[in-house]
Amino acid sequence: MKAARAVLAAALALALQTTLARVVVRGTDVVDFVLVVVVYAALTGGPITGLLTGTFAGLVQDTLSTGVVGIGGLAKTIVGFLAGVVGTQFIVAQPVPRFVVFFVATIVHAVVFYGLYILLDLRQFKPAYAAVAGQALGNAVVGVVAFQLVELLPGAVERRRAARTRIRR
Amino acid sequence: MALLDTRQRAGYVFLFVILGHVILISAQVNAKSGVPVLEAAAFGVFAEVQRGTASILGGIRHAWSGYVGLRQVRAENEVLRRQLAEAEIALQEQTALADRTRGLERLLELRDRSNLLTAAAEIIAAGATPDFRTVTIDKGTREGLRPDMAVIAPSGVVGRVVVPSASAAKVQLLIDRNAAVGALIERSRAQAVVVGAGDEWLRMEYVSEVADVAQGDVVVTSGIDGIYPKGFIIGRVETVEKSGGAYKRILVKPAVDFSSLEEVLVVLTPTPARKAAEEHSQ
Numbered sequence: 389m390k391a392a393r394a395v396l397a398a399a400l401a402l403a404l405q406t407t408l409a410r411v412v413v414r415g416t417d418v419v420d421f422v423l424v425v426v427v428y429a430a431l432t433g434g435p436i437t438g439l440l441t442g443t444f445a446g447l448v449q450d451t452l453s454t455g456v457v458g459i460g461g462l463a464k465t466i467v468g469f470l471a472g473v474v475g476t477q478f479i480v481a482q483p484v485p486r487f488v489v490f491f492v493a494t495i496v497h498a499v500v501f502y503g504l505y506i507l508l509d510l511r512q513f514k515p516a517y518a519a520v521a522g523q524a525l526g527n528a529v530v531g532v533v534a535f536q537l538v539e540l541l542p543g544a545v546e547r548r549r550a551a552r553t554r555i556r557r
Numbered sequence: 558m559a560l561l562d563t564r565q566r567a568g569y570v571f572l573f574v575i576l577g578h579v580i581l582i583s584a585q586v587n588a589k590s591g592v593p594v595l596e597a598a599a600f601g602v603f604a605e606v607q608r609g610t611a612s613i614l615g616g617i618r619h620a621w622s623g624y625v626g627l628r629q630v631r632a633e634n635e636v637l638r639r640q641l642a643e644a645e646i647a648l649q650e651q652t653a654l655a656d657r658t659r660g661l662e663r664l665l666e667l668r669d670r671s672n673l674l675t676a677a678a679e680i681i682a683a684g685a686t687p688d689f690r691t692v693t694i695d696k697g698t699r700e701g702l703r704p705d706m707a708v709i710a711p712s713g714v715v716g717r718v719v720v721p722s723a724s725a726a727k728v729q730l731l732i733d734r735n736a737a738v739g740a741l742i743e744r745s746r747a748q749a750v751v752v753g754a755g756d757e758w759l760r761m762e763y764v765s766e767v768a769d770v771a772q773g774d775v776v777v778t779s780g781i782d783g784i785y786p787k788g789f790i791i792g793r794v795e796t797v798e799k800s801g802g803a804y805k806r807i808l809v810k811p812a813v814d815f816s817s818l819e820e821v822l823v824v825l826t827p828t829p830a831r832k833a834a835e836e837h838s839q
Contacts, residue, residue: 435567443574458581465578469571508586 394429398445435472442468490531494524663711690733713812745769761807783830
């Protein structure tokens, strides 16, 4: 069930990513919404949920791109699995640890993704440390915010309902 | 336990998914050689399997051929060993034949040189007892041998015929303790009698103290005994000692090596003394 919801979230993230890419071409490099969803799913659902979400999201992302199908999937699978392991082994309930996990997950994803391309001699990549760091930062911020929003959203609804009830009385 | 199962299951799923991704990537990516990575990897793995199989088969074939070859080599080795043994025997026969030929040539030279009627004989047996130094030769009365005929060799005097049979004869060697031969010193012409000592040496007796005899002098037959022709070598003076009496004590080394004697000549021509004795008896 968790995996299904995670897959659904990944699909939404893909739609968001592709939508925003059409509007803000440069801005899409700052945040990888699909990767954020994968890490989020891994932290909340565990390793299997994380790797399945990463596999699905990565493969779809690969098929929609011009790259080799599987490299992005492999990178996101690894990240999802590791993030799931971290989420089960450590307490990642505060914003800072979550920020670190998202940040490091983005770095690992970049290393695997670009590393595979370089290893297979498919493309020549210039050192993109700044871009990767920026994306890691953006992903971490979006991820932490997403966590906060999801955690605050049910309480906010309840509080809003309770406030409406008091006003009517 | 449940946590462990969950971890294990996650690990298996992770590995399975990773393997699937690798296969998927490999199917699309070409290697530097232009061949897809999956094909190259599969070919590489299969090539290693082929290499291993070929290596095993090659090893088996090599071992089998080596085994078969070893068997052939063993059989060939046995044949070669047999041939080598036969060749060694043949070589020994040829060597012996050559030695015998050379010996016979020396005997022929001796016969031509001595102008004596001789009969070549081969030593077929040694003495029955070490107390008497005798040999048996393969010629007897059929070839004209008679008692007291001289037996000589290219190197010197051997002895005399003592007991002839129809086809063989017993020869008393010069070194026998009962043997004696009239002798003289070739250089000084001093006369004496050489007798056997029963060992490897000869004694020269009845040599006057004033006689000129020195170490190394050649001792030859004098011919006065009626058995041995004159002028045949007996040996060389080894030592000369004063005995304190009328005669010198002289040791002679035989010219003939009796231990390696194989062929001899029997002198059929009677010496003048013998001829005179026979004429006197008739």
